[in-house]
Amino acid sequence: MSNKKQDQLKNVEKDNDEKAMTTNNGVKISEDENTLTVGERGPSLLEDFHFREKIMHFDHERIPERVVHARGFGAHGEFQVYKDLSEYTSADFLTHPEKTTPVFVRFSTVQGSKGSPDTVRDVRGFATKFYTDEGIFDLVGNDIPVFFIQDAIKFPDLIHAVKPEPHNEMPQGGTAHDTFYDFFAQNPESTHTTVWAMSDRGIPKSFRQIEGFGIHTFRLVNSEGGSYFVKFHWKPLQGLEGLVWDEAQMLHGKDVDFHRKDLYESIEKGDYPEWELGLQIIRPEQEFDFDFDILDPTKIWPEDQVPVQRVGKMTLNRNVTNVFDETEQAAFHPGHIVPGIDFSNDPLLQGRLFSYTDTQITRLGGPNFNQIPINRPVNEVHNNQRDAMHQMNVNKGQVAYHKNALNNNDPHTTPKEEGGYEHYQEKVEGRKIQKRSESFKDYYSQAKLYLNSLTQPEFDHTVDGFSFEIGMCDSIMVKQNAVNQLNKVDRTLAERVAKNVGVEVPEVNEEVNSDEKDSKLSMEALDIPLAGHSVAVAVNGDISADTLKSYAKTFTENKLNYAFVGQHPKDISEEFGITETFDTAHPTLFDSLIVLSDGSDILPPVEEFAELTYKHNKPLVVNQAASQGLAGAKLNLEAPGVFVSDDPQTIVQAFERKRYWDR
Secondary structure, X not given: OOXXXXXXXXXXXHHHHHOOOEOOOOOEOOOOOOOOEOOOOOOEOOOOHHHHHHHHHHHOOOOOOOOOOOOEXXXXXXXXXXXXXXXXXXOHHHOOOOOOEEEEEEEEEOOOOOOOOOOOOOOEEEEEEEEEOOEEEEEEEEOOOOOOOOOHHHHHHHHHHXXXXXXXXXXXXXOOOHHHHHHHHHOHHHHHHHHHHHOHHHXXXXXXHOOEEOOOOEEEEOOOOOEEEEEEEEEEOOOOOEOOHHHHHHHHHHOOOHHHHHHHHHHHXXXXXXXXXXXXXXXXXXXXXXXXXXXXXXOOOOOOOOOOEEEEEEEEEEEOOOHHHHHHOOOOOOOOOOOOEXXXXXXXXXXXXXXXXXXXXXXXXXXXXXXXHHHOOOOOOOOOOOOOOOOOOOOOOOOOOOOOOOOOOOOOOOOHHHOOXXXXXXXXXXXXOOOOOHHHOOOOHHHHHHHHHOOHHHHHHHHHHHHHHHHOOOOHHHHHHHHHHHHOOOHHHHHHHHHHHOOOOOOOOOOOOOXXXXXXXXXXXXXOOOOOOEEEEEEEOOOOHHHHHHHHHHHHHOOOEEEEEEOOOXXXXXXXXXXXXXXXXXXXXXXXXXXXEOOOOOOHHHHHHHHHHHHOOOOEEEOHHHHHHOOOOOXXXXXXXXXXXXXXXXXXXXXXXXXXXXX
């Protein structure tokens, strides 16, 4: 045998040896199908150490899910600042435009368990872990810029109210029940956030098309010790879009993983989602210049008053390799900050700084959760912390205390001038007291500002949201009290919801008397790029390959996602085919529809596709032959957003608006 052949065989043996099944202690396994027994039909033996290890590990594969934000999905990416921001902060990742900073982002819903649907009406978590050269910075926020409560001591109360009711563990994944709306009515600070959640913001179309907000007021601190108040924003370059409620409910059944699948598939095919990091900055001397308290987490800083400066871009370009190892074990904490970023006295933020460590210790089995790969910083870690559960490092040496002479006082502290963290030296004085600031007690003005800023369709959808949720409550008292709260924000909203849920309209109109608006609050007012939207092409009859190819070419040129949907799968060419059937596809899974017919009778599922697309106000294009076949369908071919055309380019014209609310 030649030497070359012998080397090849050795390499094969080596490869096989490297892939040999072993126990966790490295012992090779000869049998993995049967336990050790006394004879073929006898009892199993406790000495079967491989079975014991395998079943033990399986029994403990599940860790406690998060109390809130349990339903989540994550992805990796990178961030790069546009320009040097050293005027405001000494943070390394915000002052060096030539650097890219790795990030990991986890999106989530708040209320439901891990098994709940993606498209429930809920606030979405938007948590970003920056792996900076100075350590980890966690921006732990939501897709709504305000929160339900002002002080962290009320957080257990909020979550107990919003979670499924304990006597029957229902409902799962939503807030449409008595305890939440009882909390809403008795705790008026929750009004503003609830109005946002009942609007189209509460049912986003995808994770790619949500904003992210740090919610709290933080501080930026520059190298000279100058301080600025700041709020962090993520602005999606894919635009902002929401679902309609009927569509969202259907999606619960059609695709429980609708949001996570959209994010995963977008990244897999290279259509990377992008957000710009925005900063709202207020100078210290401006702290009391506004008609709201800038430390109140239930208040926005209106963008028309405090513009958002877009300072950098984040791109998500890599899916996780293992959801448990990365997404589930990711430990976020608003207290993970780096030099140049500090906290404000926001009472909700202050409480979160205490709470998150407790949560991670419970979920991840002890204080060493930062050693899990997804949580490790990219810079080296040196300290005197030792032992405890799940210690993954092998710490060497005799010394584990500070100060010491045996190890030359290593690990040593670092002066601020050399990059050591030093808290901003804010002057604080006052008596110990348990009392909310009077400046926090305007609960309704900004809720009114938000409603004033919505378009009429968006306002109508908010009415529908409240009507559904309050209507699902069993207690008449809770319904009435909830409507009474709405009456303190907007009289029209209260009147319409009261009628829909069957309670009395309050006799006295207590609404906020203001027509003030903010131009940045309406999703409808923002431009939405064409690229990344999806088109279903319903094929009715025998459509030529050349025709389908011309449509595929148009979709590709405009970076549209598409699927040809027919009765049966069919290879049309090497490039494309009918990949979806009417059994596997559904109009709620797409942003628009094209119906192509050869003139034969319209199939019932094609008609259903067209009717639901029309009902949900989406762009609808039908060719001439299909228009004749759909004459008896429940849609108006002359309505806005319905186009009769044989030209593939018509879909580009149709997407001039993503929804046609004037149908």
